[in-house]
Amino acid sequence: MIDYTKESKLSVKSAVEKMQTMEIMEKTFDLESNDIALYLAMSKRAEEEGEKEIAAYLFNIAMDEASHAAQFAALLGMVKDTRTNLLNMLAGEIQAEKDKSDASEVAFGEGNDEAFKFFEKSMKDETRHKEGIKKILSKLQAKD
Ligand SMILES: [Fe+2]
Ligand SMILES: [Fe+2]
Numbered sequence: 001m002i003d004y005t006k007e008s009k010l011s012v013k014s015a016v017e018k019m020q021t022m023e024i025m026e027k028t029f030d031l032e033s034n035d036i037a038l039y040l041a042m043s044k045r046a047e048e049e050g051e052k053e054i055a056a057y058l059f060n061i062a063m064d065e066a067s068h069a070a071q072f073a074a075l076l077g078m079v080k081d082t083r084t085n086l087l088n089m090l091a092g093e094i095q096a097e098k099d100k101s102d103a104s105e106v107a108f109g110e111g112n113d114e115a116f117k118f119f120e121k122s123m124k125d126e127t128r129h130k131e132g133i134k135k136i137l138s139k140l141q142a143k144d
Pocket of ligand 1: 064
């Protein structure tokens, strides 16, 4: 008689391990992504303080974190074929544009002028991203 117990235990164990690895990679992706933004901001600060070498070093570390995050994004299956990626990005940019608009109203209402101005500025960037992705998509479509 074949004993399936050991095998089924093994497959449950590997499923759990896989789940844990996926969860750890998701968390790592978030942490690496946060580091990119923070290190870029710190690099900019070092630049403003006249510390050009430190600024360049922090910028390089930020790019390393970006490359780590990108690799985890790929391992997590977040990267699809280019057309699908562009469609997903478009949805994200449309949402980001709306979120920035809502956020700018909140900041305005609270009298936080600096935040208001930056939400407005970054909203325009999201609009530009949205329009750019739309153009690329229609060029891709024309190829068909
Ligand atoms: Fe990293
Ligand atoms: Fe964007």
